[in-house]
Amino acid sequence: MSGARARPWLKIVSVLIGLFLTVPTLIVVPMSFSASDTFTFPPRQWSMKWYESLFTAPQWTDAILNSLEVGLITATLATVLGTAAAIGLARLGERVRGLVTGFLLSPIIIPNILIALVIFSAFLRAGLTGSLLGIALAHTALALPYVVIAVTARLQGMDPALQTAASSLGARPFSVFRKVTLPLALPGVLSGAVLAFVISFDEVVIALFLQSPTAVTLPVLMFNSVTVQIDPTISAASSLTVLVVSVPILLAQVIGARRGNKERQR
Amino acid sequence: MTADAITSEQATRPPRQNRPDRRRVLSPAGRKRAAGLLLLLPALIALTMFFVLPLVSIVVDSVTDPEPGLSNYAQLFTDGYTLRVLGRTLVVALVVTAAGVLLAYPYTYMMTLAGPTTRAVMVTVVLVPFWTSMLARNFAWMVLMQDGGVVQGALGLVGLGGTRLLGTTFAVTVSMTQVLLPFMVLPMYSVMQQIDRRLLLAGQSLGASRLSSFRKVYFPLSLPGVVAGASLVFVLALGFYVTPALLGSPQNALIAQVISVRTRELLDFGGGGAMGVFMLIVTLAVLAASRRLTGLGSAARVGQMGAGQAVAGQAVAGRNER
Numbered sequence: 001m002s003g004a005r006a007r008p009w010l011k012i013v014s015v016l017i018g019l020f021l022t023v024p025t026l027i028v029v030p031m032s033f034s035a036s037d038t039f040t041f042p043p044r045q046w047s048m049k050w051y052e053s054l055f056t057a058p059q060w061t062d063a064i065l066n067s068l069e070v071g072l073i074t075a076t077l078a079t080v081l082g083t084a085a086a087i088g089l090a091r092l093g094e095r096v097r098g099l100v101t102g103f104l105l106s107p108i109i110i111p112n113i114l115i116a117l118v119i120f121s122a123f124l125r126a127g128l129t130g131s132l133l134g135i136a137l138a139h140t141a142l143a144l145p146y147v148v149i150a151v152t153a154r155l156q157g158m159d160p161a162l163q164t165a166a167s168s169l170g171a172r173p174f175s176v177f178r179k180v181t182l183p184l185a186l187p188g189v190l191s192g193a194v195l196a197f198v199i200s201f202d203e204v205v206i207a208l209f210l211q212s213p214t215a216v217t218l219p220v221l222m223f224n225s226v227t228v229q230i231d232p233t234i235s236a237a238s239s240l241t242v243l244v245v246s247v248p249i250l251l252a253q254v255i256g257a258r259r260g261n262k263e264r265q266r
Numbered sequence: 267m268t269a270d271a272i273t274s275e276q277a278t279r280p281p282r283q284n285r286p287d288r289r290r291v292l293s294p295a296g297r298k299r300a301a302g303l304l305l306l307l308p309a310l311i312a313l314t315m316f317f318v319l320p321l322v323s324i325v326v327d328s329v330t331d332p333e334p335g336l337s338n339y340a341q342l343f344t345d346g347y348t349l350r351v352l353g354r355t356l357v358v359a360l361v362v363t364a365a366g367v368l369l370a371y372p373y374t375y376m377m378t379l380a381g382p383t384t385r386a387v388m389v390t391v392v393l394v395p396f397w398t399s400m401l402a403r404n405f406a407w408m409v410l411m412q413d414g415g416v417v418q419g420a421l422g423l424v425g426l427g428g429t430r431l432l433g434t435t436f437a438v439t440v441s442m443t444q445v446l447l448p449f450m451v452l453p454m455y456s457v458m459q460q461i462d463r464r465l466l467l468a469g470q471s472l473g474a475s476r477l478s479s480f481r482k483v484y485f486p487l488s489l490p491g492v493v494a495g496a497s498l499v500f501v502l503a504l505g506f507y508v509t510p511a512l513l514g515s516p517q518n519a520l521i522a523q524v525i526s527v528r529t530r531e532l533l534d535f536g537g538g539g540a541m542g543v544f545m546l547i548v549t550l551a552v553l554a555a556s557r558r559l560t561g562l563g564s565a566a567r568v569g570q571m572g573a574g575q576a577v578a579g580q581a582v583a584g585r586n587e588r
Contacts, residue, residue: 018373088309113545223508227511238402
């Protein structure tokens with residue numbers, strides 16, 4: 001390559017750090033096939049009973065459905081609000097844009113425990129605690145900045161003359177949006193929606209504060225199953241989430257690297 | 267330029283018949299801005315309702331509940347307990363940050379040297395924990411650190427058998443370092459990948475040794491990434507709840523646990539709110555300092571961090587368009 005060779009010690013250190021990043025998490029996979037009622041690692045006997053429990057025990061299936069519901073509401077709200085906001089931002093003057101962007105992105109830098117605290121106290125007064133909608137609304141505030149970032153990144157790569165051209169050819173503002181802006185911004189909008197869903201699906205602190213017996217999300221049930229009442233089903237839930245996340249990322253990275261290799265060969 | 271030209275040309279055209287007249291009051295640029303504000307309005311209202319107003323009301327609570335004045339804040343520093351918790355939290359956050367820098371730096375540097383395939387693997391190794399459920403990762407550490415667990419067994423081999431890990435600050439620190447490491451690597455990588463490696467060769471050709479050209483050329487150039495990653499991890503570590511709640515114990519609680527107990531269980535929004543506000547001030551101070559140090563706007567840095575997230579998002583959506 002450009003004359004830069006990694007020294008052997010650097011390679012070894014990197015491999016060790018890579019193992020530190022991955023291996024501790026991967027132990028949840030063998031754990032989930034354990035037959036034991038305690039968290040013994042490595043397991044001595046194997047079974048599928050925790051997967052069976054994950055997909056048949058009503059508390060777990062309810063939690064999965066609740067999380068999907070909250071995630072979908074969050075993704076919808078955050079994507080609609082965030083996309084409109086990103087398109088709006090692009091139309092502002094530079095100074096105002098900086099201020100408004102700072103405000104829109106502020107939930108990223110605030111610790112989740114603080115967001116949980118302020119939303120809990122406000123929702124307690126408004127009677128919104130213990131409802132899935134309340135959790136979804138709080139998650140929307142949390143996910144909004146990520147949608148704004150994803151869509152803005154996409155819009156920045158876009159030629160503004162395209163929109164001007166469309167309107168100078170007589171298109172109304174809404175059809176400019178529908179036929180020019182939106183299709184071009186779509187990859188950003190989609191990745192924003194995925195981000196918003198994942199952020200909501202994995203969020204535990206706010207959901208813990210706002211939970212009620214009828215509004216328990218999957219992360220909250222996982223948290224409770226090691227703190228309140230030991231339930232080894234958490235190992236099946238954990239390994240499922242690890243696999244659901246790892247496989248697509250791994251595939252996308254490998255495909256991306258292959259494509260990169262091919263382009264270089266040409 | 268061209269856009270402006272077209273817009274002004276458009277402005278000189280006669281207005282269309284069906285357009286209401288009042289629109290002509292605004293210049294085209296002004297109209298564009300007004301439309302922009304209108305599009306922003308829903309998001310601004312939502313954020314104000316679900317974030318800003320609650321935050322303001324907590325700040326108000328912290329100085330009025332149970333009685334007007336700064337008694338909640340005075341208590342933070344005088345009840346002895348809170349100050350110990352704050353001190354412990356700061357130490358843990360600092361150790362996690364320092365350990366994170368030491369681990370992330372060589373790894374990220376290796377990422378910039380590796381070939382495309384190796385680099386793809388290394389990026390995946392960072393992204394997978396970044397996206398994996400927080401609970402799953404902390405649960406894994408619980409299993410490893412428990413009595414009779416793997417880590418205790420390994421310590422037994424070096425003559426430290428029977429050391430209790432679960433419930434200690436040590437277990438919390440190790441796990442938090444691992445859980446937060448991706449947040450260190452991603453901002454570092456976005457800076458390091460832009461450094462021109464020919465500068466190193468230039469340094470060496472001018473007579474510097476490999477080590478000193480790294481120390482005097484590469485390292486200073488990589489510092490903005492280090493500061494960005496370190497301040498992000500420090501701030502996240504300050505407010506971390508899940509790891510200390512699962513791997514720590516009430517006897518050595520961190521501030522997030524105390525906030526949770528005060529508000530969720532005791533409904534003491536004045537006291538809990540004061541702690542929260544204090545934490546917010548420390549967070550903002552750290553971010554402002556890091557912004558000073560790197561000379562980057564916080565929005566730009568958040569944008570970088572967001573870029574990491576967006577890359578990951580595209581990876582998940584399977585649309586890796588490079």
